[in-house]
């Protein structure tokens with residue numbers, strides 16, 4: 150196997166933290182220490198090989214950006230070392246590589262040269278960079294006049310067109326608009342196919358699973374796990390939702406996780422991945438597959454209620470005549486749950502209190518994926534048969550029954566209640582809650598063979614036979 154492109158040994162970083170801003174100056178003037186040492190990154194051992202796309206996940210403050218900055222050479226380590234081979238293009242903090250008083254054009258020249266391109270090379274690529282950034286006449290304005298979106302566009306345009314051997318991206322994509330994000334993903338795919346190594350931080354589980362060959366889970370400055378993206382993301386999600394008192398035990402459980410390689414099962418899993426269009430590496434840099442055997446999860450496929458499993462993205466609209474409350478998911482026999490089992494039937498139940506008279510009323514629900522795709526929705530009434538009239542003070546209870554034909558992952562429940570607006574005669578939301586609750590579907594051993602959002606397989610899911618002759 151080739152030498153690693155990125156190699157870190159015992160890599161660690163501490164920051165000095167001061168209780169008050171003035172303490173830094175006092176320390177400087179008196180020479181007496183006024184700081185405490187904060188360990189942002191412990192001792193990380195890591196090897197990343199040419200052509201790998203590696204995603205880094207972890208809770209806020211877990212050390213992801215610090216690790217990227219150490220690899221990019223923007224920060225110097227306190228412990229250990231890191232070596233990177235080839236041309237590195239890094240998109241770190243927003244605008245970090247730009248000089249605010251220089252124009253976009255000047256910054257492109259400077260930035261690309263810092264990335265190792267000769268002036269003539271930058272000039273030859275300038276049109277391409279300008280077209281990709283697509284910020285019009287702002288290219289000749291000082292960067293301090295740019296919106297955050299423009300800054301990302303320009304930074305990306307330079308990095309992506311510098312033909313890097315190693316591309317490092319710290320959530321920069323989250324700032325651009327959707328169309329630009331798609332353009333970047335397409336270009337990243339090209340860079341990756343050309344054999345570059347890509348390292349990126351993302352809070353989007355879907356991006357990590359869809360784009361990466363391998364993922365790293367950082368927590369409190371420690372590298373807890375490196376492995377297959379879906380295995381790492383599953384544990385990251387458990388960690389995010391774990392109540393504080395269970396976190397330490399879960400950290401230990403994740404740290405002690407030893408992937409098991411089962412060639413037969415994995416071969417079938419990779420076939421399914423290929424059909425789904427996902428690129429999977431033949432092996433991890435350690436020379437063995439970092440495949441997690443789903444049977445190692447003792448808690449898998451057990452219905453239960455986890456109080457910590459709540460969305461952080463809830464948007465509760467101001468009620469306009471009605472109020473949705475007491476929303477919960479239940480099993481068919483009425484037990485409250487939010488960890489569900491594939492294939493079972495569940496009930497989403499909520500109540501609506503009407504604060505004023507309402508007409509043509511209809512309640513609804515939708516299930517969304519982590520990346521915001523509506524996977525399923527249903528409403529209480531069709532266009533022809535709304536609840537004609539509901540008087541002020543009424544309380545309604547609504548139940549939606551659904552089958553979990555979804556694959557393992559976290560899903561979000563959106564609910565709303567619509568009625569007819571008397572003044573405009575249009576249908577309006579009387580109340581609406583986006584990401585009102587979430588649930589997780591845990592895996593079954595046979596999930597190893599499947600990809601996508603839905604499990605539409607029947608039993609037996611697949612049969613084969615050798616044809617005579």
Ligand SMILES: Nc1ncnc2c1ncn2[C@@H]1O[C@H](COP(=O)(O)OP(=O)(O)OP(=O)(O)O)[C@@H](O)[C@H]1O
Pocket residue numbers: 164165166187188189207208209210211212213214215216
């Ligand atoms: N210059 C600094 N001085 C002091 N503390 C810092 C500095 N930079 C980072 N830290 C601290 O180090 C820890 C790790 O920070 P880092 O930015 O690497 O986390 P992260 O995982 O990228 O977080 P997020 O997901 O919120 O971006 C945090 O607690 C942060 O407050």
